[in-house]
Amino acid sequence: xxxxxxxxxxxxxxxxxxxxxxxxxxxxxxxxxxxxxxxxxxxxxxxxxxxxxxxxxxxxxxxxxxxxxxxxxxxxxxxxxxxxxxxxxxxxxxxxxxxxxxxxxxxxxxxxxxxxxxxxxxxxxxxxxxxxxxxxxxxxxxxxxxxxxxxxxxxxxxxxxxxxxxxxxxxxxxxxxxxxxxxxxxxxxxxxxxxxxxxxxxxxxxxxxxxxxxxxxxxxxxxxxxxxxxxxxxxxxxxxxxxxxxxxxxxxxxxxxxxxxxxxxxxxxxxxxxxxxxxxxxxxxxxxxxxxxxxxxxxxxxxxxxxxxxxxxxxxxxxxxxxxxxxxxxxxxxxxxxxxxxxxxxxxxxxxxxxxxxxxxxxxxxxxxxxxxxxxxxxxxxxxxxxxxxxxxxxxxxxxxxxxxxxxxxxxxxxxxxxxxxxxxxxxxxxxxxxxxxxxxxxxxxxxxxxxxxxxxxxxxxxxxxxxxxxxxxxxxxxxxxxxxxxxxxxxxxxxxxxxx
Amino acid sequence: xxxxxxxxxxxxxxxxxxxxxxxxxxxxxxxxxxxxxxxxxxxxxxxxxxxxxxxxxxxxxxxxxxxxxxxxxxxxxxxxxxxxxxxxxxxxxxxxxxxxxxxxxxxxxxxxxxxxxxxxxxxxxxxxxxxxxxxxxxxxxxxxxxxxxxxxxxxxxxxxxxxxxxxxxxxxxxxxxxxxxxxxxxxxxxxxxxxxxxxxxxxxxxxxxxxxxxxxxxxxxxxxxxxxxxxxxxxxxxxxxxxxxxxxxxxxxxxxxxxxxxxxxxxxxxxxxxxxxxxxxxxxxxxxxxxxxxxxxxxxx
Numbered sequence: 001x002x003x004x005x006x007x008x009x010x011x012x013x014x015x016x017x018x019x020x021x022x023x024x025x026x027x028x029x030x031x032x033x034x035x036x037x038x039x040x041x042x043x044x045x046x047x048x049x050x051x052x053x054x055x056x057x058x059x060x061x062x063x064x065x066x067x068x069x070x071x072x073x074x075x076x077x078x079x080x081x082x083x084x085x086x087x088x089x090x091x092x093x094x095x096x097x098x099x100x101x102x103x104x105x106x107x108x109x110x111x112x113x114x115x116x117x118x119x120x121x122x123x124x125x126x127x128x129x130x131x132x133x134x135x136x137x138x139x140x141x142x143x144x145x146x147x148x149x150x151x152x153x154x155x156x157x158x159x160x161x162x163x164x165x166x167x168x169x170x171x172x173x174x175x176x177x178x179x180x181x182x183x184x185x186x187x188x189x190x191x192x193x194x195x196x197x198x199x200x201x202x203x204x205x206x207x208x209x210x211x212x213x214x215x216x217x218x219x220x221x222x223x224x225x226x227x228x229x230x231x232x233x234x235x236x237x238x239x240x241x242x243x244x245x246x247x248x249x250x251x252x253x254x255x256x257x258x259x260x261x262x263x264x265x266x267x268x269x270x271x272x273x274x275x276x277x278x279x280x281x282x283x284x285x286x287x288x289x290x291x292x293x294x295x296x297x298x299x300x301x302x303x304x305x306x307x308x309x310x311x312x313x314x315x316x317x318x319x320x321x322x323x324x325x326x327x328x329x330x331x332x333x334x335x336x337x338x339x340x341x342x343x344x345x346x347x348x349x350x351x352x353x354x355x356x357x358x359x360x361x362x363x364x365x366x367x368x369x370x371x372x373x374x375x376x377x378x379x380x381x382x383x384x385x386x387x388x389x390x391x392x393x394x395x396x397x398x399x400x401x402x403x404x405x406x407x408x409x410x411x412x413x414x415x416x417x418x419x420x421x422x423x424x425x426x427x428x429x430x431x432x433x434x435x436x437x438x439x440x441x442x443x444x445x446x447x448x449x450x451x452x453x454x455x456x457x458x459x460x461x462x463x464x465x466x467x468x469x470x471x472x473x474x475x476x477x478x479x480x481x482x483x484x485x486x487x488x489x490x491x492x493x494x495x496x497x498x499x500x501x
Numbered sequence: 502x503x504x505x506x507x508x509x510x511x512x513x514x515x516x517x518x519x520x521x522x523x524x525x526x527x528x529x530x531x532x533x534x535x536x537x538x539x540x541x542x543x544x545x546x547x548x549x550x551x552x553x554x555x556x557x558x559x560x561x562x563x564x565x566x567x568x569x570x571x572x573x574x575x576x577x578x579x580x581x582x583x584x585x586x587x588x589x590x591x592x593x594x595x596x597x598x599x600x601x602x603x604x605x606x607x608x609x610x611x612x613x614x615x616x617x618x619x620x621x622x623x624x625x626x627x628x629x630x631x632x633x634x635x636x637x638x639x640x641x642x643x644x645x646x647x648x649x650x651x652x653x654x655x656x657x658x659x660x661x662x663x664x665x666x667x668x669x670x671x672x673x674x675x676x677x678x679x680x681x682x683x684x685x686x687x688x689x690x691x692x693x694x695x696x697x698x699x700x701x702x703x704x705x706x707x708x709x710x711x712x713x714x715x716x717x718x719x720x721x722x723x724x725x726x727x728x729x730x731x732x733x734x735x736x737x738x739x740x741x742x743x744x745x746x747x748x749x750x751x752x753x754x755x756x757x758x759x760x761x762x763x764x765x766x767x768x769x770x771x772x773x774x775x776x777x778x779x780x781x782x783x784x785x786x787x788x789x790x791x792x793x794x795x796x797x798x799x800x801x802x
Contacts, residue, residue: 001755010754014747017627021739024634025732065620067753068603071592074620109645115638122631129624141624145631152635158645182571189578192588202587214577218570 005053006061009078009132012043012086013125020121029105029113036117037094040124044090051083055493060500062134062197070134070195077134077196081341081497084490085265089127091475092257092348093120099356099472100250102363107157107248116156123149123254127262136274137194139266140177140184143230147173150259153251154243165242172229172239179226186219196273207279220283223270228289231263233326234296237319241303245312249359252311253352256318261344264325268337271329272501281332290330290420294427296323301434310362310369313438314354317395320431321347327427328410331420334498335413341494342409346394346402346483353476354391360384360469361446366458371445373453376460378446383465385446387473392439394480397432402483407432409491605763606693606772614698615775616749623746626782630739633789642800655799662718674716681709685787692779693772699779703786710791719799726791728802735788738781745774745781 019039023032054060060079062070069075097104097120108116122145129142151173155166188194190212191202206212229236244252271280280286300320307313321343328340361377361384362369378385394401407428414424451460465473483490579586600612614622640646685705692698714722752759764771795802 001757007751007754010750011747014743017623018740018743020627021630021736021743024630025736064754065750066616067756067759068617072595073617109643111643112638112641115634118634119631122627125627135618135621137618138621138624141621141628144628145624148628148631148635152631152638155635156638158639186574186578188588190587192586192590192592212577215574218574 002061003053005050006063006078008046008050009076009082009086009128010063010065012046013076013128013132015039016043016121016125016128020118020125023114023118023121026114029108029110029117032114032117033097033101033104036097036120039121040090040094040097043124043128044087044094047083047086047090050078051080051087051493054078054083055080055496058496058500071193071198074138075134075195076132078132079497079500080493081501082131084493084497085341085345086128086131088345088348089131089258089261090124091479092352093124093254095472095475096250096253096257096352096356098468099352099476100248100253100359101468102466103249103359109158112156116153119149119152119156120254123153123259127258130262130266133266133269134196134273135194136184136187136196136199136270139270140181143177143180143263143266146259146262147177147230150255153254154247156251157246157248159246161242161246165239165246168239169243172236176226176229176236179222179229181226183219183222183226186215186222190215190219196269199274200276203275203279207282217283220275220280220285224267224285224289227263227267228292228326231260231267232319232322233289234292234299234319234323237296237300237322240319241307241312241315244315244318244355245309249355252315252359253355256315256355257348257352260318260322261325261348264322264329264340264344268329268341269501271337272498277332277334277337286330286332288330289326290332290424293323293326293328293330294423296320297327297427297431298323298434301431301438305434305438307438308370308372310358310371310374310442311355312369313371313442314351314358317354317435317438318347318351320435321351321395323431324406324410327424328413331413331417331424333413333416334495335409335416337498338491338495339406339409339413341498342483342487342491343406345490345494346406346480349476349479349483350391350394350402353387353473353480354395356469356472356476357384357387357391360463360465360473361388364463365451365453365460368453368456368458371442373456373458375445375448375453376451378443379449380451380460381463381465383470383473384463387477388446389443390477390480392443394484396436396439400481400484402480402487405484405487601766603763604772604775605766606775607766608693608695608698610696611693611698611772611775611779615778616773619746619749622782623742626739626742626785629785629789630735633735633792636793636796640796640800647800651800659718667716670716674712678709678713681705681712685709685783689779689783690769690776693775694767694769699782700786702779703783704790706783706787707790707794710787711794714791714794719795719801723802726802731788731792731802734784738785738788742778742781742785745778749774 016039019035023035026032026035058080060077063076063078064070065074065076067073104116105113126142126146126149130139130146133139133142151166151170154162154169187199190206191199193199193202203216206216232240244256247255271277297320300316300318300323304313304316304320307316324343325340325347328336328343330336360381361374364377364380365373368374378388390401394403397403397407411425411428414421414428417424453460596609596613596617600609601607604612604616606612685702688697688705689699689702692702710722710726749759749761751757761773763773766772770776792802
């Protein structure tokens with residue numbers, strides 16, 4: 001009999017799935033919401049326990065799903081990295097839901113609200129499975145669930161814009177899944193395994209023996225391409241602004257903050273457990289990722305700069321921020337990956353904070369989303385204004401906020417890299433300036449006096465933050481500040497987790 | 502060019518100051534004509550028609566390159582079914598040699614998908630459930646997606662259906678229905694003994710339901726398969742499947758004694774959880790298929 005905490009990953013995944021199934025027969029959106037929040041709390045607490053148990057002993061464990069261990073049956077694997085990310089995902093998802101609650105109940109028809117929360121529960125289950133899986137095909141199955149649920153939460157608002165956005169998202173996302181599946185087929189036919197530890201051994205022996213070089217190169221390319229499309233790396237980002245910019249507040253926050261990250265975490269696990277970082281480097285994948293990441297950091301910000309629509313601007317900023325993660329991975333060294341994982345966590349807190357704040361700010365101006373009409377919105381909903389300010393400054397990279405620490409670690413990692421040092425530092429500098437160029441004016445705009453939305457016949461109204469919104473902004477904001485101030489424990493857990501992978 | 506930069510700078514400054522928002526109103530047609538995504542020199546060379554052609558040519562080239570790469574890769578893969586392939590390893594060996602002994606189903610595939618790799622398959626059933634839920638979000642009749650015109654059209658359809666001009670269809674369906682359902686049930690129940698199982702059996706049952714709906718109309722189907730019943734079947738099947746899986750995984754992973762045996766291979770009541778799970782999956786699949794059809798054609802169950 002193993003210690004009980006080792007059952008937690010499996011129980012969390014099933015709890016989320018069964019909650020989704022139960023929610024589908026409820027008639028009330030309110031109860032569906034309560035179930036989702038409860039599940040998120042329970043799973044969050046379980047993840048915290050798991051994090052404590054694994055981090056304090058600096059250990060990991062594999063958990064066979066059934067009585068057949070690898071290489072015959074499905075397995076889960078959990079260590080400090082997985083447990084920590086699961087905890088972050090739960091906190092962020094709960095806060096995003098709470099922050100967007102009012103919008104969910106306004107945007108979605110009452111008869112379909114419970115279905116929205118079905119998607120949320122399933123999204124949680126799929127994110128957890130992608131974190132914990134030790135089996136690459138299980139990873140694929142849950143990528144599918146993730147895709148469907150993510151498209152559905154965009155679609156739930158059900159207006160022309162979101163339907164078009166969902167269509168684009170669906171096509172691009174399925175293309176990504178398809179490429180990933182093809183690469184799995186190739187991988188299986190040259191190794192005969194699907195479980196990560198055995199895959200790692202086979203791949204290693206193929207590398208040493210120099211066998212099947214061509215399929216190996218192609219399959220790594222396809223796998224990275226597939227996951228890059230799904231996580232909106234720069235030239236494949238065209239679906240993101242529509243999908244994240246038009247959906248309801250909570251969906252935007254969760255899509256930007258978590259869904260994109262799930263795929264990247266899976267990619268990191270594959271880089272570490274199926275290949276190892278030096279094999280990946282020898283295939284030149286990291287170089288491609290570095291270049292694309294650097295381009296994303298610049299182009300995402302340039303696009304955001306041209307955007308007058310608040311949510312689309314924040315969505316384009318996600319393209320740039322995803323670029324930071326890939327830049328870290330592209331350095332091809334341990335320190336770069338640590339920075340990338342830190343950025344995953346930092347962005348998971350910051351971006352939902354921005355989306356939730358923008359949602360609340362625009363509700364003071366009749367849900368008008370253009371920056372021009374949001375003048376003075378921060379004065380009418382102070383908490384959201386503060387939330388946006390904190391998030392925006394973190395994106396710019398002001399010290400004591402999470403974004404600064406990412407940049408610090410990326411820069412430190414860059415100095416150790418092979419050829420990327422100068423480029424990485426230059427891109428970081430340029431990107432920070434660009435970030436400032438669109439976040440600072442936006443912050444100035446919302447704190448300016450007066451209002452402009454009367455010009456289109458909307459009466460500005462004061463919104464007092466309801467408890468759900470307040471909790472959401474306070475928790476996310478506290479997360480951003482905590483990550484910026486006491487980042488050392490977080491980084492040490494990340495490095496320990498990566499070392500155990 | 503300089504003017505353009507100046508203009509952009511002015512707009513940027515204006516935006517920073519928050520003074521004005523003087524973007525001229527552009528209709529989509531004008532926007533398309535202006536083709537702002539192309540740099541100026543391309544604009545001069547390319548007409549709109551040529552641009553479209555270029556786009557098509559480029560997509561064709563991309564497809565060819567991609568197909569070519571994949572086909573080339575296949576050349577480097579081990580021969581299909583060759584002896585000594587990497588896929589012929591201890592994994593396959595155990596599935597084939599010990600599958601019947603350890604799990605108990607003579608259909609080795611169902612051993613693999615429902616027991617050895619049971620978690621994946623539970624995930625796949627959830628994919629079906631999610632897909633049906635998505636279709637419901639999108640297509641279930643509500644005030645947003647249904648206009649008076651749609652309603653009138655549906656009423657007209659219903660009228661045509663109710664007329665007695667489907668005699669041939671109805672007679673054939675009357676004869677076929679029992680056979681189809683029986684065959685579906687057979688495939689479901691024998692999933693662990695012969696080719697078949699939950700997914701295929703469920704598809705047969707679902708197809709039968711769709712055929713029945715076509716011949717006799719929604720009202721007749723509602724007598725036994727209303728939305729209420731649909732929800733009950735779906736949730737009961739998934740609950741049963743989920744809790745069985747939790748039990749199997751929990752006892753397996755913790756080395757606890759499990760009450761699930763293997764039985765005598767080849768008997769109908771054998772192979773532990775496989776047959777009940779096949780039935781649950783089958784019901785779920787049948788419901789999902791019918792729900793897809795009903796939501797797409799009628800917008801309701």
